[in-house]
Amino acid sequence: MKRVKLTVAYDGTNYCGWQVQPNGITVQEVLNRHLSELTGETIETIGASRTDAGVHALGNVAVFDTRVRMPGEKFSFALNQRLPEDIRIQESREVPETFHPRYVESEKTYEYQILNRRFPIPTERFYSHFTYVPLDIEKMQEAGGYLLGEHDFKSFCGAGAQVKTTVRCIHALDITKEADKITIRIRGNGFLYNMVRIIAGTLMEIGGGAYPPAHMRAILEAKDRKAAGPTAPARGLTLVQIKYPDSAFNAP
Template sequence: MKRIMLVVAYDGTKYCGWQVQPNGITIEEVLNKVLSELLQEPITIIGASRTDSGVHALGNVAVFDTNSRIPGEKISFALNQRLPEDIVIRESKEVEEDFHPRRCVSQKTYCYRILNSRFPVPTERLYSYFVYYPLKEELMAEAASYLIGTHDFKSFCSSGSQVADTTRTIYDIKVERSGDAITIRITGNGFLYNMIRIIAGTLIKVGLGARPPVNVKEALEKKDRAAAGPKAPAQGLTLEKIEYSNKSY
């Protein structure tokens, strides 16, 4: 028995998120099915990040155990011939048997993309959130700075979360504009249910002038979901990479 790690990229538009569920097709479901067919044995993968419905990824990480003699680095090529075109395995390799993508210490980087222009762009509609009113990215960046460090992010967590500890650490957060595109890029040790989308929605309110930047600090201190802004739509969010022990996947 050996453990194989996959680096998975996907367009989440057509999927009900990562995790298997009864109400629609998911990334995990597709990978389990195709891997089981390829390796001729039951396969159940373990993913690092359970992305929501409509969220995309460039570098999600998953592992599975197999008795197959196929070399770990060759599995990606065989899988990509069988997967739908909106799911791609960017890398596969054998890892230590005790490597667990959720339990091992890691840093995750997500990017939320906003199209801030007079009119929407059809080719951007699935991968960014369109905001018509002008946004002041410098105010958004000021507000974001209050989130850096270790905090109780209860105000930035949806009520459906089952976690007991809502403390997380954000190592870096940047808000940058390039033309009509504004990106919010966040790196942290882990994120709560809908946390990044709520952060994005709150920063958008600041950028619109509906909230002062210091309101983000006040929302953190209140530890109340009602104190933060709305949850931004899923399509603007992409999991860019996950880093383990100074290695990026």
């Protein structure tokens, strides 16, 4: 038995999120089915991030166990010949059987895209959130600075989350604008349910003048979801990368 790690990219538009569920097709379900057909085994992948319906990924991570003799790096080629065009494996490799993508320390990077102009662009409708309200990027950048470091992010946690603690650490938060496109890029040691989308929704309210940038501190200190802004739509969010320390791949 060996464990294989997959780096998975997908367009989340047509899927009910990552995790297998009874009410619609998911990315994990498609992966499981094609892996099972490929190996002749019943395969159930374990994913690192349970992205929501409509959320995209460039580098989600999953692992599976198999007895097939195929080298780990060959699974990417074999799977990509079978998978639908909106799911592609970027890398496959054998890892220690003890490696678990959710329980090993990691750093995740997300991007949230905002189309900020008078009218929407149809080709952007699945990959960015459109708003015609002029956003002040400098105010958004100032507000984002209050989120850096380790904090209790309870105000930015969606209802129904089951976690032991709402304390997380944001290592970097960059907000840039090119033409009509605003990109919020956030990197941290982990994120709560809907945390990035709530941060994006709050930053847009501040950028639109609903309250001053310094109010972000009060939102953090409130530790109350009602204090923060709305949850931004899923379509603007992409999981860019999950980075693990090299030591995570050393055999015990």
